[in-house]
Amino acid sequence: MSKLTIQNSIRKVVLHCDASQDTVRTTISIELKRVKLPNDLIRPRKRPTGAFAGYFLEEAPIRPPSALPPPGDLTLETNLSTFLGSGRTGIVYSLENAVLSDSTHFLPELVFKFARLHRCADLYREAWFYEEMECLQGVAIPRCYGLFEAEIPPGWMLKLIKLIILRSTRNKLCILVEERLGGHLSIGSPVSPELREDLNTLFEEIGHLGVLSENDIRYANILQAPACPPGLPSLVSPFTFRTHGWRMIDFEMAAKTQQTARALAIGHQEYLEYILDALEAGYVCDVGGSD
Numbered sequence: 001m002s003k004l005t006i007q008n009s010i011r012k013v014v015l016h017c018d019a020s021q022d023t024v025r026t027t028i029s030i031e032l033k034r035v036k037l038p039n040d041l042i043r044p045r046k047r048p049t050g051a052f053a054g055y056f057l058e059e060a061p062i063r064p065p066s067a068l069p070p071p072g073d074l075t076l077e078t079n080l081s082t083f084l085g086s087g088r089t090g091i092v093y094s095l096e097n098a099v100l101s102d103s104t105h106f107l108p109e110l111v112f113k114f115a116r117l118h119r120c121a122d123l124y125r126e127a128w129f130y131e132e133m134e135c136l137q138g139v140a141i142p143r144c145y146g147l148f149e150a151e152i153p154p155g156w157m158l159k160l161i162k163l164i165i166l167r168s169t170r171n172k173l174c175i176l177v178e179e180r181l182g183g184h185l186s187i188g189s190p191v192s193p194e195l196r197e198d199l200n201t202l203f204e205e206i207g208h209l210g211v212l213s214e215n216d217i218r219y220a221n222i223l224q225a226p227a228c229p230p231g232l233p234s235l236v237s238p239f240t241f242r243t244h245g246w247r248m249i250d251f252e253m254a255a256k257t258q259q260t261a262r263a264l265a266i267g268h269q270e271y272l273e274y275i276l277d278a279l280e281a282g283y284v285c286d287v288g289g290s291d
């Protein structure tokens with residue numbers, strides 16, 4: 001039986017990509033190496049002076065120890081397939097002809113989130129939160145297979161329409177590899193009490209790790225859990241013991257805080273309720289993350 005590809009199994013990505021240099025057009029293969037992030041890349045926000053003590057812990061919750069085995073040595077080789085979406089930081093593609101160097105491992109459907117020009121730091125930040133919240137991957141957030149980067153050979157321009165922005169003006173290519181999720185919430189349909197409850201508890205999960213993400217709570221950042229099969233099953237939350245049908249994405253504006261899980265849940269739910277009420281009324285209203 002196939003072994004599972006766990007989140008730290010892939011050490012290298014080989015991306016075959018159409019590219020051009022002056023008048024030459026060809027397919028180039030870019031080797032991206034996994035980035036090891038420092039544990040202290042993000043430091044917890046200090047409790048504000050004079051803040052109501054009942055909303056704050058003495059210390060921010062400590063990162064739970066990793067439950068993953070030692071890092072693996074697999075290579076993922078792939079082409080890009082369909083453009084799935086984009087935002088201020090990234091451009092997201094599905095993959096085609098993706099293969100692992102050891103085919104006995106199960107390869108779930110993955111997506112690549114490419115950092116836009118000058119946005120690598122944001123992707124580093126987001127990747128750090130995926131590591132910080134490892135115990136919620138497959139529960140409330142997608143499974144994350146790592147952050148990878150490479151130099152684009154000088155003078156070459158990647159030929160994907162949406163990737164033109166990643167061309168020669170800077171030569172660093174940085175991608176976050178995530179499990180592929182499903183679609184967005186529907187617009188203009190009633191939000192059932194069960195769905196409201198599921199989403200409210202979904203946003204509660206990250207608060208148990210002291211993670212504040214209200215600026216990233218937006219319609220575009222709530223996606224359906226992957227269908228299983230072919231995707232991997234949803235896991236039970238270590239905090240609420242629930243299984244969710246939805247996932248939160250996008251943590252580059254998140255913060256690690258000393259706020260209690262309860263205080264964070266209240267804040268997150270307030271943002272969520274605006275979004276859900278607007279969707280029921282037939283429009284998208286994002287209160288978080290305004291530019």
Ligand SMILES: Nc1ncnc2c1ncn2[C@@H]1O[C@H](COP(=O)(O)OP(=O)(O)OP(=O)(O)O)[C@@H](O)[C@H]1O
Pocket residue numbers: 084085086087088089090091092111113142178179180181182218220221223249250252
């Ligand atoms: N794991 C995924 N599976 C399927 N689609 C995804 C996934 N991650 C992102 N997408 C698609 O790509 C879009 C943009 O992704 P994301 O929100 O991560 O980009 P961003 O640049 O960080 O956006 P923002 O402007 O909100 O910060 C999403 O709204 C969604 O449509």
